[in-house]
Amino acid sequence: MNTAVERALSGPLVVGVDGSAPSLRAVDWAADEAVLRGVPLRLVYACLWERYEGAALARDIGRPTALPLAQDVAGAAAERARVRHPDLKVTADVVFEEPEYALVREGRHASALVVGTRGRSGIAEMLLGSVSLAVAARADCPVIVLRGSHDNRATPPVRRRVVVGVGEDVKESAAVGFAVAEARRRGVTLEAVRAWRCPAHESTDHPLMSGEPASLHEERAAEELEAALRDVPADIDVRRRTVEGHAGRVLLAASHEADLLVVGARRREGHFGLQLGRVAHAALHHSACPVAVVPQQA
Structure with a gap:
């Protein structure tokens, strides 16, 4: 070990x-x-x-x-x-x-x-x-x-939900592993959220093409979400959500219904200064519930 x-x-x-x-x-x-x-x-x-x-x-x-x-x-x-x-x-x-x-x-x-x-x-x-x-x-x-206005307690859970943000890099997610363990300890649902966006330059007004680019982005997000959750034990109650929008705003909205919001933060070898990223930074400043920032070595 x-x-x-x-x-x-x-x-x-x-x-x-x-x-x-x-x-x-x-x-x-x-x-x-x-x-x-x-x-x-x-x-x-x-x-x-x-x-x-x-x-x-x-x-x-x-x-x-x-x-x-x-x-x-x-x-x-x-x-x-x-x-x-x-x-x-x-x-x-x-x-x-x-x-x-x-x-x-x-x-x-x-x-x-x-x-x-x-x-x-x-x-x-x-x-x-x-x-x-x-x-x-x-x-x-x-x-x-x-963060947030919850009671001063980790147990019993108030919202009965741990939310984890899933990013694009799904090779190994320390944040997902941490969220799984926290959901298991509390006996609550794990809600895994993957935000996605359709770049403006890919949009089209043609009636035969309408919606296709967006659907492709959503499908890719769903695949990435499944890949991130592939090793989650079967005894964990998992809710999967793909949501169109900026990841920070999507997770902040989800934090209103969570006991804990889990986000990842890249740590780069030899890099000095604050290593958070925009999503974790937004969560720390505006989440409606406690936030766990889990370091992930790049």
């Missing part, structure tokens, strides 16, 4: 915490997910600002030093998870480092990372937040971002 498979099966589920409401929601959801997976839950509080400025500022205003404050945040989050699931193995750690770097490093040994939509920073409030986006774009393991 290779290292990636071993990590996926037994590695801890890591959740980033910072004391904010979104991160506490992530703790609740991650605790449920860890129980589903049968793996330990690891909470990580990472903050570079407190490492360099917290202690001095605390002395100026007569407050405790940064370390006890950080440990209080991590400890309270760990206690929250233990109350929710008393039998779950929970550990917590404080790391004085940029949160995105700390969490990406943690992801090397994790089965998955779970983060909230935003942290305490005002700048992060304006974006996805920035930490969640950076982690989803760089981590070596699946990253689940707690």
Whole structure:
């Protein structure tokens, strides 16, 4: 068994915490997910600002030093998870480092990372937040971002559906494999969606040709969808959908009826910067449910 498979099966589920409401929601959801997976839950509080400025500022205003404050945040989050699931193995750690770097490093040994939509920073409030986006774009393991207005829980399922977006490259889809496992854990339907588009230059108004180009594109999409699902076990309830339209918009519409939206993200060897793609980026910013971004080596 290779290292990636071993990590996926037994590695801890890591959740980033910072004391904010979104991160506490992530703790609740991650605790449920860890129980589903049968793996330990690891909470990580990472903050570079407190490492360099917290202690001095605390002395100026007569407050405790940064370390006890950080440990209080991590400890309270760990206690929250233990109350929710008393039998779950929970550990917590404080790391004085940029949160995105700390969490990406943690992801090397994790089965998955779970983060909230935003942290305490005002700048992060304006974006996805920035930490969640950076982690989803760089981590070596699946990253689940707690978007949407669902209750703070992974179980029991609310919509009873896991949706996965299927792209053009169907040689091997880590996203499909991840979605299959999540649907099985929850005992829900797996909805595989393949969006397709008919290029404008192929359209025609001739009455004898009308609809032919579109039908060819739809047939190709259906074939690609079947190829992507060829190894799905027979005990999984699968719903197949081919939908005309932009993949991002199609998946965002599907997210309103899902407990989890799963999308893939290409990781290219030697490539630096954010590696997400337009579909994953749109899902992270606008999905109506939690989003799992699953890395796929190009």
